[in-house]
Amino acid sequence: MDSKNAEFIQEVLEILESNGKYTEEQIAVMLNVSVDEVREAIKTLEEKNIIVGYKTVVNWEKTQKETVTALIEVKVAPQRGEGFDKIAERIYRYPEVKSCYLMSGGFDLTVIIEGKSLKDIAFFVSEKLATLESVLSTSTHFVLKRYKENGTIFEDKQRDNREAVIL
Amino acid sequence: MNVKEMISPWVRAVPPSGIRKYFDLLNDMKDAISLGVGEPDFVTPWNIREAGIYSLEKGYTHYTPNMGYLELREEISRYMKRKFNMEYDPKSEIIVTVGGSEAIDLALRALVEPGDEVIIPEPCFVAYKPCTLFNGGKPVTIRLSSENKFKLTPELLEKSITPRTKVLILSYPNNPTGAVMNREDLAKIVEVLKDRDIMVISDEIYAELTYEGKHISIANFPEMKEKVIVINGFSKAFAMTGWRLGFACGHPDVINAMFKIHQYAIMCSPTMSQKAAIEALRSSDSQVTAMVREYNRRRRIMVDGFRKAGFDCFEPQGAFYVFPDIRSSGMTSDQFCERLLTEEKVLVVSGAAFGECGEGFVRATYANSMENIIEALKRIQRFTKKLGLG
Numbered sequence: 001m002d003s004k005n006a007e008f009i010q011e012v013l014e015i016l017e018s019n020g021k022y023t024e025e026q027i028a029v030m031l032n033v034s035v036d037e038v039r040e041a042i043k044t045l046e047e048k049n050i051i052v053g054y055k056t057v058v059n060w061e062k063t064q065k066e067t068v069t070a071l072i073e074v075k076v077a078p079q080r081g082e083g084f085d086k087i088a089e090r091i092y093r094y095p096e097v098k099s100c101y102l103m104s105g106g107f108d109l110t111v112i113i114e115g116k117s118l119k120d121i122a123f124f125v126s127e128k129l130a131t132l133e134s135v136l137s138t139s140t141h142f143v144l145k146r147y148k149e150n151g152t153i154f155e156d157k158q159r160d161n162r163e164a165v166i167l
Numbered sequence: 168m169n170v171k172e173m174i175s176p177w178v179r180a181v182p183p184s185g186i187r188k189y190f191d192l193l194n195d196m197k198d199a200i201s202l203g204v205g206e207p208d209f210v211t212p213w214n215i216r217e218a219g220i221y222s223l224e225k226g227y228t229h230y231t232p233n234m235g236y237l238e239l240r241e242e243i244s245r246y247m248k249r250k251f252n253m254e255y256d257p258k259s260e261i262i263v264t265v266g267g268s269e270a271i272d273l274a275l276r277a278l279v280e281p282g283d284e285v286i287i288p289e290p291c292f293v294a295y296k297p298c299t300l301f302n303g304g305k306p307v308t309i310r311l312s313s314e315n316k317f318k319l320t321p322e323l324l325e326k327s328i329t330p331r332t333k334v335l336i337l338s339y340p341n342n343p344t345g346a347v348m349n350r351e352d353l354a355k356i357v358e359v360l361k362d363r364d365i366m367v368i369s370d371e372i373y374a375e376l377t378y379e380g381k382h383i384s385i386a387n388f389p390e391m392k393e394k395v396i397v398i399n400g401f402s403k404a405f406a407m408t409g410w411r412l413g414f415a416c417g418h419p420d421v422i423n424a425m426f427k428i429h430q431y432a433i434m435c436s437p438t439m440s441q442k443a444a445i446e447a448l449r450s451s452d453s454q455v456t457a458m459v460r461e462y463n464r465r466r467r468i469m470v471d472g473f474r475k476a477g478f479d480c481f482e483p484q485g486a487f488y489v490f491p492d493i494r495s496s497g498m499t500s501d502q503f504c505e506r507l508l509t510e511e512k513v514l515v516v517s518g519a520a521f522g523e524c525g526e527g528f529v530r531a532t533y534a535n536s537m538e539n540i541i542e543a544l545k546r547i548q549r550f551t552k553k554l555g556l557g
Contacts (some may be wrong), residue, residue, distance in 0.1 A: 015464070017539070026541070029471045030464035076345075163202045 004090040008033065012041050013050070020054040057152045061145075067114055069098075069143040070121050074109040074129065084108060087134045096124055107139070118142075169396040181297045184224045184520070189508055199512040200541020200543040205342065207406040207487070209534075211443075213534045215405060218446035222439045231438050235263025235428040241440050242448040243414055253386055253397065259419040263424055263444075264435045265371040267413035269402040269429070272298050274368045274415060275334070279304040283333035286521040288319045289522025290490075292342045292370065296489070299557045303347065306334070310524035313481050313492060317346035321355040327430070335360070337385060338370035340377055343530035344490040345466075350383050357388045366421070367395045373414070375455055377406035378463045382485070386416075393418045396425075401440075403487075405447045409442040456524055462487050465533040465540055471520040472544030473531070475554030487534045489519065494527040496554055503529060510553075511546040 008031065013146055024042065028035045045051040076087050084102050086146055091102040091111055099112040111129070115121045125140055146154055179382045191198050210216075212332065234240065238256035247253045255261050265269040279285060281303030286448045287295045288309040299306045307327050319337065337356075348356075367385055373380040386395040389410055400413025402477075416426060444483065473480040473491040480491040493503050500517035508514050518525030533540055 010462070026468065029467050032467055160201070160208070162201075162206060162208070 003064060008037075009041060011084065012038065014047070016042075016051065016054075022104070053091075056103060059146070059154050061154075066116060067117070068118055069112065069114050069146075070125075071141045071143065072111040072113065072125065073107040073139040073141075074111055074130065075107045075138075076109060076132075076134045077136055078108075081135060094124070094128065096120075138161055155156070173277060177301055177303050180404060180482050181300050184293065187286060189504060189514060189516075192347050192508055193514050196508075196512055199508070199514060200546075201473070201514040202307070202533075202535060202538050202540075202543055203514040203516045203536065204532060205488075206408040207458070207534050208536060209406040209458055211406050211410070212451055214441050214454075215407065215447045219410070219439045219443035220356075222442035227438050227442055229438065231435045231441055231555065233435050234261070234426055234439050235436055236445070239445050239448075241415075242527075244444055245396075245417075246255065247416060248450045251371075251382060251387070253384065253416070254406070255416040256419075260422055261414055261424050262429060263441060264400075264415060265433055266402060266411045266412045267398050268294060268325070269414040269433065270376065270398045270400070270413050270425075270467045271295065271370060272301075272398075273428050274398065274421075275299055275304065275423040276428050277421060278334050278366055278368075280333075282331060284329060285334045286324070286327050286332060286334065287336050288323075288338075289337070290317070290341075290343055290518060290525035291338055291521055295336050295338075304333075305331070310522070311344075311346075311526070312445045313430045313490075313528075316481060317341060317344040317490075318348050318352050319356060319514070321359045324356060324359050332363075332365055334366050334368055335359065336368045336370065338372075340373035340382070340483075340485020342373065342486050343488050343516070343518065343525065344481065345488045345552060346481075347377060347379075347485040349380065350471045350525045353383060353388065355386050357391055360394070364392070367391070368398065369395050370398045372398065372400050372403055374399060376459060376462060376487060377457075377464060377485045379484045396421055397431065401444050401447055403445075405451060406458065407409075407440075407443070407447065410437070410443060412436055412444050431531075432442045435519055441553060449533045462533065463535075465535075465537055468537070468540055469531065471545070474545065476544070476551040478551075479519075488530050488532050490528050490530055492527060493529050495556060496551065500526055500529055507547065507550055513543045513546050513550075530541075 006071045012027060015022055015030060018103050024035050028038045040145060079086055088100055088102060088109060091097060096115055097111055098114050101110045103110050113124060115124065125138055129135060130138055141161045148154065153164055193201060237257060240261045240263065244255050244257040247255055264273060274321050275298045279299060280342050282305065283301040284305045284307045286309060286444055287309050296306045309323050311319065328361040369385050371384055376543060384397055386397050396417040398413055398415050401407040401410060455523040468481050469489045470482055473489060477495060478491040478493055481487060483489055493500065496503055500519050502517055504517050515529040518528030518530060520555050
């Protein structure tokens with residue numbers, strides 16, 4: 001991949017990451033290339049699993065739906081020959097796990113889970129997570145409020161406060 | 168006493184800006200989109216704002232040296248070298264001003280005496296003519312055209328020069344057209360000027376916002392350097408309009424003259440703004456690049472949108488404006504702006520506001536979110552469809 005193409009691919013990804021609703025036609029105009037080139041690039045990126053999916057950022061707090069989110073620090077004993085990946089997989093396969101990261105520092109895995117209530121989360125931690133053989137300890141922190149999620153700030157959009165009279 | 172009679176005729180000679188009426192209309196409208204504003208929609212990057220806050224916490228609330236903090240002038244000197252390959256001594260060749268606007272005013276005040284002619288290619292930023300008139304100077308305008316891509320040509324310049332010509336104002340990338348002048352274009356202007364005693368005020372406030380190739384200044388020509396006052400600032404590139412901070416670079420004699428006026432009229436530029444500007448120059452290159460990239464995408468969407476609406480639209484290569492030709496609508500620029508605003512709630516500015524030769528054009532800025540731009544273009548296309556265009 002030459003550097004010009006690499007830059008093009010990066011721009012396509014940046015644009016779609018900022019707003020997944022832009023059409024291929026719009027992206028083509030923005031980058032001064034043909035629609036076919038954009039379509040081809042997106043197709044390849046999807047096939048390579050570089051574009052993994054398209055989602056909507058939702059502020060559930062403004063809806064009727066009640067959810068509780070917790071961040072759990074997990075210490076595990078890595079298994080010989082499998083390292084952390086196997087145990088991580090056993091954890092992230094649960095649908096209530098939203099994110100799962102291997103960490104450096106004082107603990108091994110960050111697990112972010114979502115449930116309907118505090119009880120849900122308590123149940124998950126005590127019955128599912130803590131009972132796994134390789135899990136040594138867990139420490140659960142509840143999310144009280146979301147300010148920013150994946151680069152999107154949740155506060156209400158500000159009105160354009162620029163003066164209209166200046167040239 | 169008739170107070171009106173007491174006002175200096177030089178000030179009375181300047182008419183009030185004719186743009187206000189639309190803005191009054193706009194203020195009463197809900198969900199109107201303004202493509203009329205001449206400043207970035209981005210808020211100043213956080214690290215720069217934080218540096219301003221920190222300076223207040225530390226108690227930097229006093230005057231600074233008249234020329235601006237030396238630390239800031241040193242950063243400006245490095246910046247001019249790094250970005251534009253221009254060399255200026257921070258001690259004697261750079262002055263920090265209250266926005267690029269003050270620098271323009273200072274430069275004209277330092278150079279112009281009553282009767283001197285100042286050549287102003289139009290369409291252009293609205294301040295050059297009034298600032299010339301305030302000094303008793305005589306503005307000599309040049310009508311640029313879309314056929315020449317709104318560039319100044321040596322023929323047009325030559326025709327405007329008289330024995331009284333003192334100053335030429337060049338402003339590229341240009342507000343309102345978005346035109347730029349490349350090395351070949353400028354070389355021809357240099358040929359006209361190099362053996363003449365004419366100073367150039369080169370307003371390069373949009374220099375960072377250049378989309379095809381790199382910005383070049385007439386001061387990059389060694390034979391011109393001492394004749395040129397380069398004006399730049401933080402407003403556009405760093406999204407710092409409200410901080411009111413600009414600067415001028417030039418020959419020590421002219422900077423010293425500007426300094427004299429500045430110290431009596433202004434004292435010094437705002438202290439916290441200067442502190443924030445040091446941070447801006449030291450560690451914001453990547454954020455400037457990201458903003459320029461985003462402007463570039465919006466620029467293409469705008470040009471495409473106006474063309475689809477049925478207008479000839481010159482492709483701007485700098486600043487954040489497009490300047491489409493709306494004559495095919497059969498309306499004057501004024502009528503067009505008023506109808507577009509009342510019927511589709513989109514505000515653009517009449518090209519005539521930037522000089523008579525801007526009649527038949529409108530200025531639309533893409534310093535607005537992509538969402539708003541796409542929606543505004545939809546409305547403009549609906550409007551022209553109604554007119555039977557596009």
